[in-house]
Amino acid sequence: MMIWLLRIIKLTAILVPLLCILVYFTLNSSKPTLNAELATSIPELTTVERDKNGIATFSSTSRESIAYALGFVHAEERFFQMDLLRKNSAGELSELFGTLAVDFDSKIRVHQFRKRATRYLKDLPQDHRQILEQYTKGVNAGLANLTVKPFEYLILNTAPTDWKAADSLLVLYSMYIDLQHQFGEREQILGKIKNHFGSDIYHFLNPAGSIWDASIDDTRFPESPIPTQGFKSQSTANNSVDTAPYYVLSNNHHESLPGSNSWVVSGELSKTKSAMLANDMHLGIRVPNIWYRAGFRYPINDRQIAIDGVTLPGTPAMVVGSNRQIAWGFTNSYGDWSDLIALNTTDNGKSYKTPSGNKPIIKEQEIIKVKGGADKVITISSSQWGPIIGYDSNGNPLSMRWTAHDPEGMNFNLLNLETALSTEQGINIAHTMAIPAQNIVIADNQGQIAWTIAGPLPVKESSLDSPDWETPQDWSQGDYRWLGYFSSEEKPTVMNPSSNRIWTGNSRVVGNDMYKKIGNGGYALGARSLQIKQGLFALDQFSEQDFLNIQNDNRALFLTRWQALINDELLTPDFVSENQLEALKLHIENWQQRASIDSVGYTIVRAFRMEVRQSMFDILLAPLKNTKTSKVDIHPIRHQIETPMWAILSSKPEHISPTGFANWNDFLEQALLRTIKKLKDKHGSLDNANWGTINTAKVQHPLSKAVPALSWLLDMPSMPAAGDSYMPRVQGPDFGSSERFVVSPGHEESAILHMPSGQSGHPLSPYYGNGHKNWIQGTSSPLLPGSTEYTLTLTPKERD
Incomplete structure (x- = not known):
């Protein structure tokens, strides 16, 4: 018996190291290509230079080639992330995770984003389609170039599928899902409160304003009085x-809204004499980070474009950045971008009333493919206003009217910001953009600043004296309707205010007629915006470090x-x-009056x-x-x-x-x-x-959440983090600033950018996790990359 035990021990001692070596070489074979010259189907020769932190600079003679190379690198560094984003909005996660994802897919399929993406892709301008097509070719070339498929698919025992141009639109639809209520959740709960308690309590619990109001035009909205009756004391x-x-x-102890901070000051207040911008976008934090840092260098006409910032893997655009003439940043706008219609049904629920007569409820079937299981067939019901997403407290079907469903809700005009020369040009481009509606702030090298809404603004009309757009309503009599979308010229805009300052933080930005166009879809309480405003009026001149200090402000x-x-x-x-x-x-x-880690x-x-x-x-x-x-x-x-x-x-x-x-x-x-x-x-x-014990950043890879044994390999080190919800430094264990960006256009050499978890999604990357410590500590790190450590050259294949 002892002899057999010794043999087993010896065999284990041999097999375990061999297994580890096999796993290592398998993982190593799926690493991205850093140094090479590769013949590809790229239109023109393009170089990708990376510094020690993996920050990539793409140089070519055409924007289409930049798109191809970006797709190539995105695929090799981040394909699993991209795959999750497209499958998330398409309701196709069951293809990766089997029955675990069926309920989610069944719910999200009601929006039919796959069909919409395929349809709306055809409406894009030809130059944008060409960029998307080259990006798509680059993605698939990068994926094919890997010796072994990305390691996540090895763990899941499945194979990645090719990228399609429509998938890039699905990535943007995932942002809609992340940034807006995809099932009208706020309207649903407010409708329940109003129906059960009446108008007085409804208005009390849904106040128009508060002492925290911090709009850039100083408009104030009143709080609602405490109702004298209606509430019943409950034993x-x-x-x-x-x-x-x-x-x-709250789903967890952190309760921030997906949103962001952003502000600009004019050249009158910056030490560079150019305007200055800060932006930190608040989202769920994971490994890898949602953004990929990049710089583009390419000519257009007689001008050389040099732009640096962050891209979104799955798309070819620079999401936030600076092109030496202008810089821009976003925060989520909580205007009113959707409505719920309580259908007035007839014929045992088979039809519903409209201003033009009864119409049948339309039913369609979709098939969810399930890994390791049988396909699931689901039925989607819809009205003329949109899909039926649920039922109100009286059992009436709720149909959803949402900007995300319309062709006006999707385009890639964000690409046009790359070549804008001034704040005015940037605002004109922003007015044409179709994305989840965002507050965009722009600063330029001439000292100009501006704010507007980038994204579709629906024109709403009601025949009622006091319409309520914040709860489900019956539209069958024509009392409520959408009349299309505001034109570029009609969109709310503020340029060069006399204060020389603009700030946004997901709360209400403006009042009066501009507010009436935007509406209220559930703004954040203005506490964070008010603290930013106070920080901006505390100084008469700002450096980049002064802006970073406001971003790191954790005073309570x-x-x-x-x-x-x-x-x-x-x-x-x-x-x-x-x-x-x-x-x-x-x-x-x-208590220190701040969310410090030792308080x-x-x-x-x-x-x-x-x-x-x-x-x-x-x-x-x-x-x-x-x-x-x-x-x-x-x-x-x-x-x-x-x-x-x-x-x-x-x-x-x-x-x-x-x-x-x-x-x-x-x-x-x-x-x-x-x-x-x-x-x-x-x-x-x-x-x-102490707060650091509770607010410990746990930045995880999606697979380590399902397989904790992989945490040591995939996750970032757990670190106590200062900051919280109602202050500029928004920080939770897995939520917070997905990047911090400070720049004065034309002075990028002193600009700041850092983000969590680093550039690569591969744990054996030489720069895996680089930059994470700067993000946790809030220390300054440069926007521009350092000296080149790795060079990838993509050359066109010889054509017959």
Whole structure:
């Protein structure tokens, strides 16, 4: 027996290293090509120079060749990421992940983005189609050039499929899904609230404005008064720490909206005398990062284009960048880009009423291909306004009217920004762009600045005196309708304001007639924008480092009043002594007023606010739990209910005092005690609950989430991170600034750019993860690449 055991041990000792060697060489064979001269079908010779961090500069004599080379490199570095993006919007993830993805695919297929992408591709201008076609050829050439298919497909035991030009449109549709409510979730919950509680409570919980308003035109919108009736106090055991909530207001402890910060100052305020721009786009953070850093060098007419910034793998465009004349950046606009129509059905639900008579509900079938399983056939129902995406609280089908469904919602005019010479030209181009509607800010080397909406703006018309576009409505009588889209000349625009400053942070940007065109689709609370505004008015002249300092601003101005509530109102000597809260008192007093990694007080104040919000709305919205729908998700309105919540806490109205507690003060004291208990249960003591422990960046590869054993190979090192939701430095464990960009056009040598996780998606890349530490720490790193370490040359094949 012992002999056989020894033989097994010896055999294992031989096989394990051999297996490791096999895995290494297999992975190594799927690495991207860094140094080579390759004959390809590229139109003209193109070089790809990379520095030690993998930052790529593409040089050629034509933009089409740049597109080919970019596609080649994207495929070798990031094909799995690109594949996920196209399959995400097309509802085809089941082809990779089998039955695990069927429910998601079945839900997203209702939008039929694959059909739309194929159809709208034909509408693109010829020069853009040519760029897409060359990009597509480059992608497939890069994929074919790999000795072994990308390692993700080895793990999944499947093969990648060729790229199609329409797939690049699907990548943009994935951005629609990420940046806008793809099922009208906000309208659905607001509709439930209005239908159940009435208009007064609806307006109270959906306020037009707040003290946090920070528009660039200084317009202010009022808060709504506390209703005198309508809320019913609910008996509750919520003073028990074990009570399960009715609703989950946040999917995790971080609650930011996909969005971003961006601002510009004119040449009057910059040390370079050119205008200056900052942009940090807030998205989910993963390995590899969503963006790929690149520079393009090519001639057009008598001009040499030199542009640097970030590209989106799966598309040929420079998404954010500077071309020496202009620079641009984006933040998500939460204007009103979709509407839900409550269909007035007839004929046992087979038809619905319209202003021009009854029409049949259209049904189509689609097939979901499932890896390792049988195909699934689903039925998609739609009206003249759009697909049916669900049902309201009265059981009426909800049809969705969304800019993403229309041809006006998709083009690649972003490509035209690369050659713009001035802010005015950039704005004119932005007005023609069809992307998920964005706030775009532009700065130029002449000192000019501007803001507008890049993306389709629907023209909405109603015959009602006070139409409500924020909840589902019956359009069968013609009271609500879309009349097409605003022209370029009609789009809201601000150029060269007298303040010499423009800022956006996903909150409302403008008021008056411009706001009426944009509407309200669920803006972020203006706390972050207000803090940016204050930072911009704190100085009269700015350098690039000054802008980075604002991007890294983690002061907790938003939570200051919550800290005062705990310290000044709750932590009375008697309450502290009775509950032995002396240590808590010290942490609250010394909270640093910022989301710094060593602050325990910040953790407590933040957790207390979340506990109060959860408990209060468990009570106030409890009647919704008994409506016809089984799930009530108020997560889409989590930001806006800060305003009514604070109004209640400030006045403590007796007519909606929570039963189960002696008074509002008792409610708050019990919430604080629950907060402390939860923190101690999780961390052992309050001293261990510093913000860095809780806000540890865990930047993971999609496969390591499914196979944790791969984490050591694929994921970035876990690091404590400063920052949070309601401050310029937005940071969560897996959410935050997907890049930080600062540039003054014409002075790119002093510009700043860093991003998480680095350039490559391959763990054996020599620069895998390079730059991640700068991103975590918020330290300056250059936009322009360093000296060339690797050179790839793509040459045209000889033609017969």
